[in-house]
Amino acid sequence: MxxxxxxxxxxxxxxxxxxxxxxxxxxxxxxxxxxxxxxxxxxxxxxxxxxxxxxxxxxxxxxxxxxxxxxxxxxxxxMTGERKRGWWEEYRDILPARLLDLAELEHHGYELRTAHTSGMPGLLQTTEHAREVFRQVVPELTPPEVEHRTSFRIKRQAVLFRRDTVPYRAVIHEAALHMRFGGREIARQQLKHLLKLGEHPNVSILVIPFDAGGYPGAGQPIYYVHGPVPQLDTVQLDQSHGIALLDADAQLDKYRTVLDRLTALSLIEVESRALIHSIIQTL
Structure with a gap:
């Protein structure tokens, strides 16, 4: 071989x-x-x-x-069984390899958990919102690069709707819901999209309200992908120099604890939906 x-x-x-x-x-x-x-x-x-x-x-x-x-x-x-190429391979040599690794990681995940305090989780973004996010990247991306990254992000979202459904649980701070990437209309459609996605039985969207006070994690986006056993879990962090994948036992324990504490600070799903709806009314 x-x-x-x-x-x-x-x-x-x-x-x-x-x-x-x-x-x-x-x-x-x-x-x-x-x-x-x-x-x-x-x-x-x-x-x-x-x-x-x-x-x-x-x-x-x-x-x-x-x-x-x-x-x-x-x-x-x-982990040895799959031989066929995943859909993400069509982006090989077009996008950074770490992005392809993320799509592969999601594809094999048994449960997905994420927490965002100042931005919208990638799997929950509309096409227009994602495009505006990539237009703000520093150093600036070319128009083709923006479109490649946007289409890749939207294709990743298929993991939420496949036949063997994967539980997806997102904690979003209220601050992120007030961000207006692309203006009021794009922001309004993004929040409506959250409400629609939250109707799927495998998708849970919880909001941390402003009055919840302080929270752990220093505001860093956290993405936790559960494997078939806890030892094969992975944490993905967005950092200034790119994507980091962590799998040491101590790191997994830390971020499981952070996610649990953020979840405890959140409103329940019904209250979270009501808060999202109230923000839509202000746009």
Whole structure:
């Protein structure tokens, strides 16, 4: 099997989980290679996502590493199965690879949670709102780049409506609801779009009102993607230099706690819808 030059985030994560299994067994890559009858370079390439691995090989590795967590082993083995190219691959060499990694991550997610305090979650944006957001990017994007990013964002939203529905839970601060990207009419349509999306049984939209006071997280957008087991969860953060994907246990615990606290500060769904409706009336 040829060595990959540009593994995706999912392939990197699979490799990282294999490395964690080995390290929990107290083995170096050289010791693992000797135990498995492989070359050390093969072990290293598997653990960096550069070499493909089958579900059978994952199970063999887990057996040799004496991993007792069958659910985790099954979940890692499940990461090896998909061979077809996802829709996001049509944007390869057009958009940054991290955006494609995000779409792949969502595609395989079991539950999606997000919190925004000053902007609208990407999966909830209208086309017009998304386009205005990308027009504000620094450094400035060219018109074709704006359209590519806009169409990509809208295509990502299909994850909310596929047959095997994924629960999506968004916490939005009231401040974000008052933002007027593109002017009053685009803002009005965006809020109406929120109300419409909130009618879907798998979509939950909660609002933190101004009078809730302070909140954790320093206002940073948080996107939490649940995997088949908690160890395979991922946090995505938007940072000034681009997208960051986090999966260390301490990081997952931190952002689960932050999201839980933000949810506790929010209005219930009925009250959130009423607040969104009242803001629409002011536009």
């Amino acid at each position: 040829p060595v990959r030059t540009n593994p995706t985030a999912r392939q990197l994560r699979l490799g990282a989980e294999l490395r964690r299994l080995r390290e929990r067994a107290g083995l170096t890559s050289t010791e693992a290679a000797r135990l498995l009858g492989m070359k050390q370079a093969q072990v290293s390439n598997m653990e960096t996502g550069r070499l493909g691995v089958s579900a059978e090989r994952v199970r063999a590795l887990a057996c040799q590493y004496e991993c007792p967590d069958k659910a985790l082993v099954d979940a890692i083995a499940g």
